Amino acid sequence: MSEMLMDFGKMFGRRKQKAPLSPLTMTPFEEILGINMRNALIAKYNPRIAIERARDKVAAKVALEAAGIACTGTVAVIDDHQKLNAFKPTRDMPDSWAIKPARGSQGDGILLAVRREGDVWYKGSGTPLTEQDVMHHIQKVVDGGFSGDTASEDAALIEPLIIADPTLADLVPEGLPDLRVICLHDEPLMAMLRLPTNESDGKANLHQRAIGAGISLETGRIIRALVLGEPITHHPDTGAKLIGYEVPGWDRVLELASKCGPAIGLGYSGSDIVLDKNEGPLIIEVNAHPGIEIQNICQLGLKAQMAAVGEDFR
Structure with missing residues (x-):
């Protein structure tokens, strides 16, 4: 397991490292963020008023647009x-x-x-x-x-209705792919692309057999892809190659994600982003309680990524 995590740490890279992992020596197990630690971080960094603002899509959109962040339109x-x-x-x-x-x-x-x-x-x-x-x-x-x-x-x-970027639309049989980027304050920590399948009924829901694809923060390319924990290299319905695919407008994706938490008042957040054919990356939602499954998708520990940008777990 130690060698596996080390290999994927090299592949994904850590963006803008600000500090050593920690004065403490982390074992591979200690690099993983568990649910209790995630909840402690939410309690530490996400005030109740900001959590409620994030949960209300209308209130969240108002806050995001006030900060100049590109969101999906409103009819x-x-x-x-x-x-x-x-x-x-x-x-x-x-x-x-x-x-x-x-x-x-x-x-x-x-x-x-x-x-x-x-x-x-x-x-x-x-x-x-x-x-x-x-x-x-x-x-x-x-x-x-x-x-x-x-x-x-x-x-x-x-x-x-969002019209997916053509290069993304070519990967999937139907439905709208989206991105999830986890941030601590304004620092992107980890990202994945969620791709619908026929078995997921066109929805980007990992529990319904959508594909979770880990993305390198440094390159914006897919490094690893799974369906319900099983590694794959190509989309099971379209046959499109996933490994190595580069997400369009990646720098813009990270820029938007880094602004979302501060705009809503969250210190720990998960931004959901779609790539529109005409408008490019757009925020669809900001989650105040992002899940930890992304670590299995990316085969990296969120705790280690947080330590790399200055969070002290001593």
Whole structure:
């Protein structure tokens, strides 16, 4: 295990090292960030008000845009029944769009339309969506049906549908790939690309058999890719080669990710980024409780990466 971690440490590189790992000598096991230590870091660096701001997609977008950070666009925000009653999808919505609960999580409650014919929209699967279907879904969002907590109401965030950068779109059979970049303050620590598969139903969800691909911070290239823990070199559906693929606009990706935590008030954050065909890298969400599975994808320890940028674990 020691040799394996050493090899991947060389391959991925550590960006802008500010300090030695630590005055303490870390074993390979000690380089790994466990869930208890992650929770301690969140308690240390993420104030409750900032966590709530990050969780609310509308509030987070307001904070990010105020800081000049490029985000996905906004068609409408419907946060009460008065706005809901005044809203008319056939008049107010574009041909392709995404509806997201402001306080939803893990993709729950997200509805996508990829095209429109007359007064009917169609999902990627070809399922039609009438104006009544759309209104029913928005009402369920506003009523808190996807908020995941005891909140009685939520807000429906309606955005233009992202069109993936062509080089990324060529890798996957359908769906929208995204990037997750973990940062401590303004320092990117680790990054992965999440690629949909047929088995993941076009969603970039690792637990539903999407691909997790570790990316070198220094080069922006994929070094390692896995599906449910099994290493792969090519996409199982498209046959596209993954290892060595270079993410477009990588420097811009890291620049955006480094600004997100400070803009929202988080010291430890996970930024989710999409690569739009026309706009380039855009922030879709900032997570105040980023998971630790990324360490298995990248085969690196987050604790060691934090120590490399100055965090003292003594």
